[in-house]
Amino acid sequence: MAILVDQNTRLLVTGITGREGLFHTQQMIAYGTNVVGGVTPGKGGEWVEGKPVFDTVKECRESTGANAAIIYVPARFAPDSIYECIDAGMELIVCITEGIPIADMMKVREHLDLSESRLIGPNCPGLLTPGQAKVGIMPGYIATPGNVGVVSKSGTLTYEVVNALTQRGIGQSTCVGIGGDPINGTDFIDVLQLFEDDPQTDKVVLIGEIGGDDEIKAAAFIRDHMTKPVVAFIAGKAAPEGRTMGHAGALIEGGRGTYKEKVEALLAANIKVAQHPEQIPDLL
């Protein structure tokens, strides 16, 4: 089992001929992900790493039977790529791209909500189901199969946690990076529900950060709808107000979205909150 990606994932890569796209395609194939093809407009008919390249997502999907897409194209082209994947009927779309304007993401999200597609990201490291599939840029060898689900807004902070879990002999069901943008396709609650329903997952680690109120909504969801224990960590305790801390969404505005209010909401919902990421394995 596990969630969202597994050995049945048939992945197409948009931006497969670009520097990032090519590098991570090689990494994903090396991990064992079933990459079935790629898309770069104007390069249809070429081959990359033994995989066929198409001009459009629609052609690639029809020829390869791809059921998931990953997007590695630059921010100014990424919204178009997401629309293309939605309109081609991709079940799962993962957008790694950082720096998409928020106005573009609001429109993408409106369009997405009218479709059957699920979008993970943007501005995220993607997904990893240890031993089965890696869809994104997470370093595969730090993870090991197990029963802990990980959901996070961050990249390297997630790797820290996954690495610490693996070193303590605690494996993961699926690691999901939902991204650090203010508007994304999938939020904490969506992933928590998937973990709650997943027989392989017994416990969940949630890694949030300052900005917005997703963690507060997640706390209420965990309290009301989850039977599986959740351990949380929130980054940004020392962050000043009014500054965007790297992630476009990590911003305290008008005194809201602070570390304090998120941790209080989590604690009030009886969720264990780690003081620092290295404590997470102990709290599990």
Added chain:
Amino acid sequence: MNLHEYQSKNLFAQFGIPTPKGKVVTSPQEAYDVAKELGGTVVVKAQVLTGGRGKAGGVKLARNPDEAAEKAEAILGMTIKGLIVHKVLIDPAADIRQELYLSVTNDRAARKPLMMGSAEGGMDIEQVNRETPEKIVREHIDPFLGLRDYQARNIASGIRLPREHWKQFTDIARNLFRCFQECDATLAEINPLVITGAGTMLALDGKMTIDDNALFRHPDLAEMRDLQAEPPEETRARAAGLNYIKLDGDIGCMVNGAGLAMTTMDITKDVAARMGINGSGPANFLDIGGGAQADKVAAALRIILSDPKVKAVLLNIFGGITRCDEVAKGILQARNEVKMDVPMVIRLAGTNAAEGRAIIDGANLPNLQSATTLVDAAEKAVLAARAAKEAKH
């Protein structure tokens, strides 16, 4: 990116929103000239990127050109909340009958732009929202459809605006949303929007924030960035493609990834507090991105070390696809390129972490230590900074 009042009002005017016919100046003489040209009483307003200018004495009335020059002289060079006033706006004084509030921002939770109107103009809207939220009328805007006229009327009606102003109010609301959307703003605020004695509306004060991620399609707006309003380290970091925010501690932090960079700051601050060392803590937020190549590390080191408060550097890198042994070699190469006498603590975690640490330790450099855990790294950095400070005394 925040815009000054005068820049925001210039944009409003370009979108057909009535604004005072003022000008921004940098000297008392220019203030005199503009006041003379405008005639009558003027307002001299400090242009700084913070609120509370009035309370700080940065906004003054002047009845004639001599007074305008005098007030400009007093305000220019003034420091308001740590920001030096380099420019003042000279606006004709308005005959104010009523003050309103109107803004567009993004509602993250609703994932839509949100227009807010209130009859409580001139106040801090956050305060109104806390104390009397019922006095704010809200309309969510469909990003594809834009603001509909009926939504502007909903606000006009909701804030009990007299009907004779509805047409002008609707025009202003529609134009404010256009300005917001076409400039890729995350905030466009008119506060106050006034009704003058003559019965027309005027955007007396304004504020805009532009989405940094959208600046690539607005080169004209990108040029409006006020480099005098930010620490020089931040300007240099942006030019080097690094994400850097200056803070007030003594430990320069260099980390790959935004979440891990925040966490490193948090732990450093906690550790300094736990050890009871006053004033110690993170000197900055800095995300050097994945890979931590030698040239990026060197550029980041130069920026961190240009802050004279920095007494130690904490480098925290998670090596994933780029292995820690490769990262360690890059760091040593960067350290060779950059002259530094500040102690450095390096924590490498992830793939080949032990091999990476062996390379750092094997270099046997003075002022360089490796660390294993995040807490260990923070403790070593805090102690190193304290030792460096004591050695100076």
